[in-house]
Structure formats: C-alpha cells, structure tokens
Amino acid sequence: MSVQKDRVMAVSEWEERWQTGRIGFHNFHVHKMLQKCIDRVLCGRSGVRFFFPLCGKAVDMKWLADMGHSVVGVEISEMAIKQFFEDHNMTYTEETVPAIPEGKLFKSSDGKISLYQCSLYDFSSSVAGQFGGIWDRGSLVAINPCDRERYASILLSLMDKDCRYLLDTLLYNPELFGGPPFAVSDEDIRTLFGSACEVQLLVSQDAFEEKHKTWGLDYLTEKVHLLTLKSN
Numbered sequence: 001m002s003v004q005k006d007r008v009m010a011v012s013e014w015e016e017r018w019q020t021g022r023i024g025f026h027n028f029h030v031h032k033m034l035q036k037c038i039d040r041v042l043c044g045r046s047g048v049r050f051f052f053p054l055c056g057k058a059v060d061m062k063w064l065a066d067m068g069h070s071v072v073g074v075e076i077s078e079m080a081i082k083q084f085f086e087d088h089n090m091t092y093t094e095e096t097v098p099a100i101p102e103g104k105l106f107k108s109s110d111g112k113i114s115l116y117q118c119s120l121y122d123f124s125s126s127v128a129g130q131f132g133g134i135w136d137r138g139s140l141v142a143i144n145p146c147d148r149e150r151y152a153s154i155l156l157s158l159m160d161k162d163c164r165y166l167l168d169t170l171l172y173n174p175e176l177f178g179g180p181p182f183a184v185s186d187e188d189i190r191t192l193f194g195s196a197c198e199v200q201l202l203v204s205q206d207a208f209e210e211k212h213k214t215w216g217l218d219y220l221t222e223k224v225h226l227l228t229l230k231s232n
Helices: 011-019 030-042 059-066 078-087 145-157 186-193
Strands: 047-051 072-073 092-096 104-108 114-118 131-137 159-171 197-206 221-229
Touching: 030 131, 030 159, 030 197, 030 221, 047 059, 059 072, 059 078, 059 114, 059 131, 072 078, 078 104, 078 114, 145 159, 145 186, 159 186, 159 197, 186 197, 186 221
Parallel strands: 047 072, 047 131, 072 114, 131 159
Antiparallel strands: 092 104, 104 114, 159 221, 197 221
C-alpha cells in the first residue's frame, strides 16, 4: 500500500468538499448493504443504539430512527449535520459539549438522533456511552491509513458487550489510486479488530462502475464484515 500509507487528508479538505458539493460519497437512498444485512445486526433486538462514525448526512440514520432505534453520529462538518436535519424537515436543538472543546451537539427534537460536530478522535464512551450497533460505511475507508490503529481503538471502546458492528469496505489495487476512499483488505480488518472481535464476512460483491476507470482502477470489490466482541 505504498501509494496510500502516507496519504493524509486534512480536516479542511473534507470541509471544502462539503462546501463545494463534492460529496460523491453521499448516498441519496438507504444503503443496499445496510438493508441486506440489517437482520444480522439487529438479531431480533428493538430500540438498539446505533453509532455512525463520520456520519455525514447519511439517510440511513433517519431510516433506523424511523424503525424505532436511536442514532448517535460524529461528523466534522457542521454543514453536513445541518443539511441532514434540513433534508428531512426535522427540527433540532444545538448545544455545546463540555467534554469536547469546541464540540457541538445537534439533537433532533424527538431525541432519536444526536449528531456530534467534532473530530472522531475527540469522541469517547464517556461522552455518549456504548452502543449495540455500529454502521461503518465510508468511515474506515476515509480516515488516513496512518490513523487506523487509533481509529480501531476508539471504535472498540464504543462497543457494548452485545454490539454488532457492520463494516463496509472497498478492496482494489492500492498501487493504482491514492484515495480516499482507501483500500482496506481482509487482512487489515483482522489486524485491527481480530484480537478483540470475531470477524465474519457477510457480503463480497463486484462494485466496479464506469467512474472507477477514471480513478485508474481495473476492479473494485465491496465487502461487508460483521464484528462481534469475543466473549473471553
């Protein structure tokens, strides 16, 4: 991963993408992989607390809240958070977060969706507790590869004992494209999470589209793994 391992995206670059509307990573519909795998995450549970790392304005959050679950997201862009509530005609409150310098909390009026505007690396279980579900789509593949161990440590600390962590990743030849999104291999996932979690591959499918030719790629595979904490 020589092309990618030293690639570093500054926070300002992500903010600029929101400001200029270059958000090709945003899905306007509920993600097919989440729909396909949701029963494996819920396991019959109701009222699950879901965590969305680097949530953007994902419509998946509203979908889960409408199903009776609650959602906590972390996003660096205030514009993305406000657009989420505006897109769904939802009223919300805004408050400061004492535990996070310069952090803000935007909460839907019904209390089901709480979005923290801050760096993920400033977030912890002491701020919002632990979670029964995690939907990681476009997050692990977006963070700088040099930050992955730090990222995994935070995500593991947010997992309640019965948490089911759904991880969506992309696999391609990292020599051909600098990212993001960055390539994440099965081995990467086992290295980051394997000591603490059982790692199960749920879906592996060809996700190559015409636009990926402009990235210089010749194949792109989307994979979804389910991570559950080991009992010992």
